[in-house]
Amino acid sequence: MASKSLKLCRALCNNTQHGRNIFLALSASRASQRIQRRLFSNDPQPDLVDPPSTSPSEKPQSHDTRRNEGGAGRRPFSSSLNDVELAKFSAIAETWWDPVGPFKPLHAMNPTRVSFIRSALCRHFRKDPSSAKPFEGLRIVDVGCGGGILSEPLARMGATVVGIDAVEKNTKIARLHAELDPVTSSIEYCCTTAEKLVEEQRKFDAVIALEVIEHVADPAEFCKSLAALTDTNGATVISTINRSMRSYATAIVAAEYLLHWLPRGTHQWSSFLTPEELVLILQRASISVQEIAGFVYNPLTGRWALSDDLSVNFIAFGTKNMNSQ
Amino acid sequence: MYRTTVRKIASNYNTLRVPKRTLSNDASAGISSTNSAKFNSEDEKLGMRNMIGQYDIAIVGGGMVGIAFACALSSMPLTKQLKVAIIDSNPALGRRDCIEKTDLPDPRVSTVTPATISFFKDVGAWDYVQQNRHAFFDKMQVWDYTGLGYTRYNARDVGKEILGCVVENKVLHASLLSCLQKSDFHKTIYPSRLTSMALQSHSKEVESKLPGAKLCDHGSFVKLDLSNGDSLFAKLVVGADGAKSYVRELAGLKTTGWNYSQNAIICTVEHNVENQCAWQRFLPTGPIALLPIGDRFSNIVWTMSPKESSERKTMNEDDFVKAVNHALDYGYGPHPQSSSVSNYGDRLSWLIADMTSSSKECFEVPPKVVKIASERMVFPLSLLHSNDYASNRVVLIGDAAHTVHPLAGQGVNLGFGDATVLSKVISDGISIGSDIGEISLLRKFEAERKPANIMMMALLDGFQKAYTVDFGPLNVLRAAAFHAAQFITPLKKNIISYATGEQKWPLFS
Numbered sequence: 060m061a062s063k064s065l066k067l068c069r070a071l072c073n074n075t076q077h078g079r080n081i082f083l084a085l086s087a088s089r090a091s092q093r094i095q096r097r098l099f100s101n102d103p104q105p106d107l108v109d110p111p112s113t114s115p116s117e118k119p120q121s122h123d124t125r126r127n128e129g130g131a132g133r134r135p136f137s138s139s140l141n142d143v144e145l146a147k148f149s150a151i152a153e154t155w156w157d158p159v160g161p162f163k164p165l166h167a168m169n170p171t172r173v174s175f176i177r178s179a180l181c182r183h184f185r186k187d188p189s190s191a192k193p194f195e196g197l198r199i200v201d202v203g204c205g206g207g208i209l210s211e212p213l214a215r216m217g218a219t220v221v222g223i224d225a226v227e228k229n230t231k232i233a234r235l236h237a238e239l240d241p242v243t244s245s246i247e248y249c250c251t252t253a254e255k256l257v258e259e260q261r262k263f264d265a266v267i268a269l270e271v272i273e274h275v276a277d278p279a280e281f282c283k284s285l286a287a288l289t290d291t292n293g294a295t296v297i298s299t300i301n302r303s304m305r306s307y308a309t310a311i312v313a314a315e316y317l318l319h320w321l322p323r324g325t326h327q328w329s330s331f332l333t334p335e336e337l338v339l340i341l342q343r344a345s346i347s348v349q350e351i352a353g354f355v356y357n358p359l360t361g362r363w364a365l366s367d368d369l370s371v372n373f374i375a376f377g378t379k380n381m382n383s384q
Numbered sequence: 385m386y387r388t389t390v391r392k393i394a395s396n397y398n399t400l401r402v403p404k405r406t407l408s409n410d411a412s413a414g415i416s417s418t419n420s421a422k423f424n425s426e427d428e429k430l431g432m433r434n435m436i437g438q439y440d441i442a443i444v445g446g447g448m449v450g451i452a453f454a455c456a457l458s459s460m461p462l463t464k465q466l467k468v469a470i471i472d473s474n475p476a477l478g479r480r481d482c483i484e485k486t487d488l489p490d491p492r493v494s495t496v497t498p499a500t501i502s503f504f505k506d507v508g509a510w511d512y513v514q515q516n517r518h519a520f521f522d523k524m525q526v527w528d529y530t531g532l533g534y535t536r537y538n539a540r541d542v543g544k545e546i547l548g549c550v551v552e553n554k555v556l557h558a559s560l561l562s563c564l565q566k567s568d569f570h571k572t573i574y575p576s577r578l579t580s581m582a583l584q585s586h587s588k589e590v591e592s593k594l595p596g597a598k599l600c601d602h603g604s605f606v607k608l609d610l611s612n613g614d615s616l617f618a619k620l621v622v623g624a625d626g627a628k629s630y631v632r633e634l635a636g637l638k639t640t641g642w643n644y645s646q647n648a649i650i651c652t653v654e655h656n657v658e659n660q661c662a663w664q665r666f667l668p669t670g671p672i673a674l675l676p677i678g679d680r681f682s683n684i685v686w687t688m689s690p691k692e693s694s695e696r697k698t699m700n701e702d703d704f705v706k707a708v709n710h711a712l713d714y715g716y717g718p719h720p721q722s723s724s725v726s727n728y729g730d731r732l733s734w735l736i737a738d739m740t741s742s743s744k745e746c747f748e749v750p751p752k753v754v755k756i757a758s759e760r761m762v763f764p765l766s767l768l769h770s771n772d773y774a775s776n777r778v779v780l781i782g783d784a785a786h787t788v789h790p791l792a793g794q795g796v797n798l799g800f801g802d803a804t805v806l807s808k809v810i811s812d813g814i815s816i817g818s819d820i821g822e823i824s825l826l827r828k829f830e831a832e833r834k835p836a837n838i839m840m841m842a843l844l845d846g847f848q849k850a851y852t853v854d855f856g857p858l859n860v861l862r863a864a865a866f867h868a869a870q871f872i873t874p875l876k877k878n879i880i881s882y883a884t885g886e887q888k889w890p891l892f893s
Contacts, residue, residue: 158824166824173816189461191814212817239604240619240819 151322152228155206156236164320165208165270171354171363172269172374173212176296179350179376180265183294192217200263200288202253203271207233211243213267220246221263223256253284262290269298269374272337273330279340286344289379295346298374302331305370334369346377437572439469440820441810442608442618444578445625446472448494448553449782449799451560453622455507456807458569462814463807469616471574471608472625476557478575483516483558491650491758492553493683495662495675495793499885500800501549504559508566512559513551519678520546521662525748526866528666528851530859531718533866538742541873542880547662548793550675550683576610581621581634583607583777604819606777620821621778622806624799627768629784635775641768641787644848646670647693648765648790649686652677652758653708655751663750664791665712666851671791672711674750681757684708685790693762701756712750720866722746740873765789767845773834774826781806786837789848797885798837805832836888843890 154160178188186193195217201210204222206229214220214237224230230248237243253268266289268281275281282297289295300310307328314320332340338348352365354372441457443450454470457463470477496504504510524547527534539547564571584605605617623631632639646669653674659682663674670687677683686708688696696704768787773780782799809829810820818825850862869876881887 170816170818173818177816191462191465211819215814215817215819241604 152206152226152232155208155229155232161320161322162206162208164314165205167361168354168356168363168372169208169212171365172209172298175352175365175374175376176213176267177216179296180294183349183376183378184264194218197264198262198290199265199267200256200261202266202268202285202288203274204233204248205229207237207243207246207248209267209269210246210248211237211240214243214246215240218265221261222246222248223251223253224248225250225252253281253288257284257287261288263288263293264290265294265296267296269296270300272297272299272332273326278332278337279343282340282344282346286341286346286379289346291379291381293379295341295377295379296374297337297341297377298372299337300326300331300372301370302328302333302336303370306331306372309371334373334375337375341375341377345380347380348375348377350376436607437469437614437616438467438605439572439616439618440466441620441622442469442471442606442616443622443624444471444608444631445623445629445782445784446470446474446477446573447624447626447782448557448560448796449803450622450624451557451564452503452507452800453624453781453803453807454569454571455509455560455563455567456503456803457810458564458567458571459507460807460811462811464567464569466570466814468569468571469574469618470571471576471578471610473575473577473611475575477561477573483555485516488757489517489652489677489679489681489683490552490554491652491683491761493550493650493675493677494553494556494796495548495550496556496800497548497794497797497883497885498544498546500797503800503804507560507563509559509563512562513549513555516552516555516559517678518549518551518555519660519676520549521660521676522546523661523742524664525661525750526664526666527720527747528862528866529668529715529717530863531720532859532863533870534720534747535866535869535876536742536745536747537876537880538740538745539880541740541742542877542884542886544884544886547880547884550662550677552677574610574614574616576612576614578608578625578630578634579611580609581606581631581778582609584617604821606821619777619819620810620826623778623780623784624782624803625784627766627783627787629780631778632770632780632784635778637773637775637778637780638771639768640771641766643764643766644789645689646687646765647690648763649684649688649693649696649760650763651684651756651760653682653684653705653753654755654757655680655682656754657751659751661748661750663712667711667716668854669852671851672708673791673793674712674753675793682751682753684753686711687765687789687791690764697760697762704760705753705755708753712753719749720747739871740876742876743871743873767841769838769841773830774823776823777821779806779826779829785833786841788841789844791847792844792883794840794844794883798840801836801885802829802833805829839890 151161155162157163158166177193180186180197181188181193184197193216194213197218199213199218199220201207201213201220201222204210204224207222210220210222210233222230222233224233227250230250233246234248237246237248266285268285272278272281285295285297300306310326310331311328315323315325334351338351341348351369352374353367353369354363354374355366355368356363443454450470450472454468457466457468501510504513522539522545524537525534526537537547539545584607605619606621607615607617608621609615621631621635623629623635625631648670658680659674659676662676665672667688669689669692672684672686675683675685686696696707699707766787767789770780770785773785781802783795785802786798788795788798806829809825809832812828813820813822813825850858869879878887878891882890
């Protein structure tokens with residue numbers, strides 16, 4: 060029954076006028092899950108609090124404190140968070156670059172993400188893919204950069220990179236690690252949000268926000284900020300996790316509870332976006348998605364690979380429409 | 385505060401390399417000696433780096449495999465902009481020696497498989513080899529002293545023209561060197577020996593800024609100190625310094641292996657006729673191999689016990705020639721019977737479907753050796769395998785990672801295979817902007833090469849052990865194996881494809 064409703068959603072999602080109504084109907088038909096209506100509404104939303112029964116997480120307050128302006132970094136913080144949570148994140152923050160630490164799955168996934176970004180950006184900006192530094196001359200911003208796992212390869216490929224994150228500890232760690240290599244020491248790390256950068260009127264050739272949008276209160280506003288940061292004819296790359304049965308089984312149950320790849324409560328299944336929803340909100344932010352691909356994990360070899368299967372992790376590459384400012 | 389200055393210096397360094405050097409020298413004039421280990425600030429450290437050479441890759445060992453790796457890097461588009469340092473105290477690296485074609489062949493030769501030949505062609509080093517002495521061979525005969533069976537291999541069995549090529553090591557080395565020198569690859573040769581290697585750890589810096597942070601002790605560079613006082617920094621150290629690798633010792637990588645209680649005598653010999661076939665006869669104490677080098681010369685690799693090897697090394701030349709002929713011909717046992725399959729060909733034709741041409745060939749006696757053309761060299765034989773090929777910012781290739789028995793001529797071919805795969809892994813790493821010295825990238829190289837190397841080593845070790853025992857039933861088993869390889873076509877094709885490097889695994893491909 061769930062799969063049928065998914066198919067219905069997919070077929071009808073292209074029709075944007077009815078999107079909101081149909082979506083409401085579908086969410087009514089799902090008895091056991093709560094889908095936040097924030098996705099399709101342009102009105103500012105009151106904060107929705109997930110009841111403890113559906114979110115087996117140990118840190119419910121991260122949802123209480125969603126900021127309406129969106130654009131939060133990787134772990135949405137605010138002063139209402141208690142010190143226990145801050146300390147927990149600080150402890151994890153220091154292990155960003157530990158290859159066998161809690162961020163090991165991200166390190167394993169990184170080469171695949173970077174290869175997608177490389178091929179998509181080289182094609183869009185007409186750069187030579189067989190050059191060692193194809194991004195020479197490009198200004199890229201890594202939103203939610205964390206410890207700089209993505210920013211450093213981009214800098215090594217010649218780009219001028221700005222990495223932003225809402226957690227100050229992350230930017231400190233990122234800066235320290237980047238200084239170890241002269242090539243990456245030119246990366247500019249700031250502890251700020253996408254909104255603040257928009258206020259500063261900064262523009263970039265490519266705006267990349269990987270694994271961020273599922274942690275943000277208002278994805279629509281967040282996408283609007285990303286679009287505002289993108290220069291005309293620029294590129295936006297967003298990666299996230301699909302909201303599907305399979306992703307619940309793998310990204311929540313398997314990754315958090317069985318394999319302990321991620322701390323419990325890292326993700327909320329209800330805040331995942333399906334590819335159709337992501338395309339829709341990007342469209343409303345005047346970014347048209349050109350390419351979309353999925354990541355699959357092969358448990359036998361322990362490696363990630365790009366594929367057409369979008370059911371768990373996927374990454375979307377879009378360009379800013381010419382008619383918008 | 386230091387961070388902003390460092391960032392400024394780093395960004396300036398990247399854009400203006402040459403003028404910055406003089407500025408930094410002024411700034412770091414206060415440092416007393418280059419060997420001072422106390423770096424008090426990031427500025428001084430960066431200043432130090434400007435005075436000492438900074439490289440992407442440091443290849444320790446400029447032998448065949450080390451230079452082949454450098455050539456492979458220079459021939460790929462993503463890696464040819466890397467800065468490489470080659471550390472080897474051999475003075476031949478700096479000179480452009482011309483090999484005299486009238487020289488007698490050197491006894492140190494290698495058999496290169498077709499896979500290695502295509503690697504040489506890819507990097508552009510094969511033309512030089514073809515201009516010097518080299519010998520293709522397309523036939524091979526293997527038998528043992530019991531005279532119960534023999535196997536003949538022919539390249540036509542797998543539809544190829546050659547089984548391999550025998551080339552002197554100095555020719556291979558010179559061809560790779562000339563190919564490297566012709567290209568505009570950024571390489572610096574340090575004619576010195578490595579004395580010490582140290583990972584640059586920044587853990588002290590980190591702790592002062594962020595108490596309790598564990599940035600997992602890797603700085604971005606390895607500092608290498610050489611015996612002539614030079615120092616250099618490199619992001620990745622490649623150990624290609626042979627079986628007694630110092631890099632492997634410094635990196636703390638453990639090995640597994642054992643000595644074979646055998647030595648090998650090698651020398652060049654001359655015939656009256658051309659030799660175009662490779663011959664190998666297994667004797668009770670070890671195999672004797674006769675490989676063609678060209679111009680009626682052949683190379684002998686004779687494995688025997690250490691006592692016999694010291695005897696045979698010192699005996700006079702005529703006696704040695706007699707001993708060699710004896711070993712290749714009637715010594716230790718009779719000739720095998722020629723294949724009698726052709727007699728029963730009609731009746732067995734339903735069983736032996738597509739017989740290869742070599743299955744019908746008769747047993748031949750190798751050409752007689754007339755005289756010795758070089759000095760006799762003796763080498764002890766052993767098996768050695770490094771448990772890990774890579775550790776943080778260090779990777780081993782070639783004999784430094786694995787040494788094998790020479791009975792199948794595979795040793796240096798495994799090394800060339802390592803060089804090819806490592807250069808490809810580094811190229812893939814650069815395409816996704818990763819740090820080339822990072823251990824996760826090096827583990828990819830290990831995951832690709834280790835199983836193949838171990839498989840080959842296991843097979844060769846198995847052969848070595850099987851052929852050193854003189855035990856009735858085992859002799860019959862060996863004879864059966866010879867017959868099987870001779871007559872069972874798929875098995876023969878598999879053996880040839882695997883030994884020539886066309887196939888990765890011996891059986892299931």
